[in-house]
Amino acid sequence: MTTIVALILQLVLVLLLSPLTIGLVRWFKARLQGRLGAPPWIVYTALLTTLKKQHVISENVSWVFRFVPFAVLGMAAFLVLSLPLLFSNGGLPQIDLFILAGVLSLGSVFLVFGGLDAGTAFGGMGASREMTIAALVEPVALITFSAFAVVAGSSSIQDVFGNGMSVFSHPALVLSFAALVLVALAENARYPVDNPATHLELTMVHEAMLLEYSGPYLAMLEYASSIKLTVFLVLLGNLIWVKPSAALAPEAIGLAAAGILSTLIVGSFALALLESSIAKMRFFRLQEYMSVAFFLSLSGFILVFLL
């Protein structure tokens, strides 16, 4: 019973906070660049407006196109339910880390299907780029997770992210954590891999696959990416300073929720700072970025055994 209550609490909290994360990143970015910026909560209104709008769907799409938003949003919800974000033992019991990696790629694959299904040039272009990046991210994610699993002595999500383990548990994890940050940026289509704010179709990766979507489907997909970003930020925060609550006590929950909120503020500020101070990477330089991530993760993994 307590597990279910905890799950619902975690789901509600993360789902409520997700649009705010995107809003905060945009607001910090505007501030850092000397603009006034729209208030962070405008994202809620924007999502609701998009939700109310009419669909415009190509006549050439199959059922896959309509299925994708549900699948992608479903994957995002799965992340929220399975990861120890608010509660350390509140998640579904004993889910393997490699299932998490699999679910992440499954989300990407469905997005790619959605991009390809309408048969437009931009969708295909974005899909091809997404798969290129996914192929480079996947090994890094797996090796990084493995290093954490070795230190935790278990490959269950709860043991790795939930039971008080942090990046300081083992010196080698600092490298793995750095790799995880690079993976998170690539997974969430942020700088230097992708530019979520661009209007230039030719440079898009993630957005190119969403170009054919409109109305509620678009809102679902945008909501899904905001959830994904939030989950990643909270996860990274949990590994550094914030601890999820171990019990269903009000004070503990309050503390953990405040922890999540502070993570989101610090995390979105850091992301905004990064996106305001560098240029997007040339697409064909991404293998260098991913090589750095790969060697960080590999060194972390090896050092876990050596140190």
Add this chain to the structure above:
Amino acid sequence: MTYEQIKLFLPSASSRVNDEIRCRVEAPLFAGIVERLMKEGGLPLSSLYATDDRATDKSFGIHVILSLDEERLWMTLSTSVSGNDPTYPSLTRSVMAAHWYERYAQDMFGIVPEGHPDPRRLVHHENIPVGTHPLRKDFRWDTKLDHAQVPYPLHHVEGEGIYEIPVGPIHAGIIEPGHFRFNVAGERIITLEGKLFFTHKGVEKLLEGKTPLEALPFIERLSGDMAASHALAFCQAIEKISETVVPPRAKAIRTALCELERITMHLHDLANITGMGTGYTLMAANGFRIKERLVRLSQTLLGNRFWRGAIVPGGVSRDWTSGECALIKTTATEAVKEMQDLVKMALQSDGLRERLETTGILTREAAVAYGAVGLPARASGVARDVRLSHPYAAYAQLPWEIVTAEEGDVYARYRCRVEELEISLRVLLAAVDLHAGEPVVTRVSLKDGWGVAAVESWRGEILTAVHLKNGKIERCFPRDPSFCNWPLFGEIGPGNIVPDFPLCNKSLNLSYSGTDM
């Protein structure tokens, strides 16, 4: 090469009017002579346009304007072709730079360049019926055309894994319509072709029969971001035909206006290339704010945001007060300094430099062959600038110098803009006070005749050819630099990856409107 040496190439007598050498050539010899003048004489082709002379001598005229940079002269070669069956041997067979001009004249006048390697339509899209030639005198400007379906094929490459990306004519940004067709292998661009002319305004047709004063507002609206430069080129052509001597103060103000326009747009481009092209958004956020200061200066001085309405035939509309001069100087200096600080900071970012360097290389050879003009040509090592080769306004007495680079990539074009910005400010500061207090306008008594005048706008060389008859415009061809530079994309694009194209595009910043006259 000098005029004396050029004379040896010419089959018939030539005449000299002002800074123009004129020569009439028989149509069959035309292509050969132009080719010799360009290849052996090294004269760049600056413009080619047609005229409908059927009312007077039952023929169409074709005029090629070459530049004799060394002696600061223009060389106009003219020929006439039969009014009933207008054909002539194409220049493009050996002179690449003529390719768009000839296709343009083919659409507009129905003059067929025989042997043109790419005789497709240019201005006319699928919906224009065969045999529509809007610039012929017997075509009424308000003709309603039937809807046609004529093929407008674009380059197509076939092969394993090769696909086409159609982009536009409607774009995600607030820009004008233009369609780009990429043939791509993976991310690598194989061919790139533009289809423009979606919103042809028919300015050339509308100018005919108007007095220069009536025509001026149309000229100023050819391309919104170069209103002052276009107005100046047009007024200079009118003044040249009418043998008007413009007062020195007017020349100083004209120079200042063109430099203000250059500063405005260089600020824009410096912000746009880095800010929007590479995603280094700090530059866009602050650069556009800085540009806005200049735009508002225009609003304060002229009552519009486009440096419009100041340049008139015979001079400028009014002199600036000492307060206005001071305002111009402080605003421009502050804006330029602020941008220079910003650029200095931005260029310290390796990631940004990496995006700009080696992207979108225009080789010197290609720039010369295509007849590229302006900053893109200079950034590829072509040291040509109208201010040097055909000085106008007050440039001869001002501390101006030419800016060039060798690499021809986006970074070279960026650096050239940074340097031009500084020089531009220097020229502006000197020009604002030059001959202060002297008269700014003189009467123009119109004469019949024709002439050409050029202005180095921030975008490149504008060359305006005007034919006046009974005080009205008989024909006017204001050649915008974009017309010369649009085809460069076919050279710049291939070899780059698709996501770098917007960066190449912004580094040229060509005008759709200026081409879509």
